[in-house]
Amino acid sequence: DAGVTQSPTHLIKTRGQHVTLRCSPISGHKSVSWYQQVLGQGPQFIFQYYEKEERGRGNFPDRFSARQFPNYSSELNVNALLLGDSALYLCASSLGQGDGNQPQHFGDGTRLSIL
Amino acid sequence: AQSVSQHNHHVILSEAASLELGCNYSYGGTVNLFWYVQYPGQHLQLLLKYFSGDPLVKGIKGFEAEFIKSKFSFNLRKPSVQWSDTAEYFCAVNGGTGRRALTFGSGTRLQVQP
Numbered sequence: 001d002a003g004v005t006q007s008p009t010h011l012i013k014t015r016g017q018h019v020t021l022r023c024s025p026i027s028g029h030k031s032v033s034w035y036q037q038v039l040g041q042g043p044q045f046i047f048q049y050y051e052k053e054e055r056g057r058g059n060f061p062d063r064f065s066a067r068q069f070p071n072y073s074s075e076l077n078v079n080a081l082l083l084g085d086s087a088l089y090l091c092a093s094s095l096g097q098g099d100g101n102q103p104q105h106f107g108d109g110t111r112l113s114i115l
Numbered sequence: 116a117q118s119v120s121q122h123n124h125h126v127i128l129s130e131a132a133s134l135e136l137g138c139n140y141s142y143g144g145t146v147n148l149f150w151y152v153q154y155p156g157q158h159l160q161l162l163l164k165y166f167s168g169d170p171l172v173k174g175i176k177g178f179e180a181e182f183i184k185s186k187f188s189f190n191l192r193k194p195s196v197q198w199s200d201t202a203e204y205f206c207a208v209n210g211g212t213g214r215r216a217l218t219f220g221s222g223t224r225l226q227v228q229p
Contacts, residue, residue, distance in 0.1 A: 003158070033216065042119075042205050042219030043159075056216045090159070092217075103149065104217060106159040 002027070004107035006091050012113045013081050021076045021110045025093030031055070032074040033104060034066055035090040043090055049074055078112075086114045117142045119206050121220035128196050129228050136191040136223050138206030148189040149207040149217065150180055159205070165189065176200070201227045 005024045013019050025032050031050040035043035045058040049068035068074045072093075078085055088111050092104035122137040140146065150162040163174025170182040180191045189206060206220040 031215070035217075035219075040221070042207075042221050043217070045216035045218070048215050058216060092159075103161050103164050105161070106151075108158045 006107040010111045023074045023091030029093035031094045033092045037088040117218040119220035123223045125224045127226045134193040138189045140208045151205045154202045198229045
């Protein structure tokens with residue numbers, strides 16, 4: 001079975017631009033989460049979605065938004081990019097209702113570089 | 116708020132040495148605990164998880180971890196490491212039902228020398 005797939009793999013943007021990152025969960029998984037991993041740190045939670053509804057939001061500014069589609073894929077949007085947004089963006093999916101005890105399965109991530 | 120501390124940022128071991136990586140968390144309620152591993156060039160993979168029951172959990176590739184509630188700890192162990200265990204290891208926690216987001220530690224980079 002295919003794992004979590006993310007696109008694009010790498011992306012270079014300039015300050016002030018907008019970016020959209022995409023994620024397809026493992027087949028049958030209905031919950032998708034987004035994390036930001038800055039170099040040298042652990043991933044930080046941004047959003048979680050289940051059945052197209054936001055179920056959790058981390059401590060990120062309103063420039064970050066996300067949505068989940070009927071096929072359970074998801075997009076993460078970041079507006080007005082800043083240098084500090086340079087990071088690896090990870091998507092994770094989990095089975096069932098996205099309850100706390102379901103392990104999350106991660107994709108390879110999108111490496112975003114802001115110039 | 117939850118937080119996770121991993122005490123060792125970089126560990127260098129020789130093959131066959133024993134491994135213990137520390138992880139402490141701060142959260143007063145019921146928690147689910149995880150160790151993830153990231154091999155060079157690969158995505159995060161689940162090593163093992165603790166939800167309830169036996170506090171000694173076994174994972175893949177000979178790894179195990181012990182949940183000590185009184186110490187808020189979930190240390191990862193392996194009796195004899197191999198060169199192929201070279202990777203970054205992350206401890207993570209979520210606060211049980213209703214708290215679905217994972218809080219990660221900053222990671223420990225393990226380097227195993229042949």
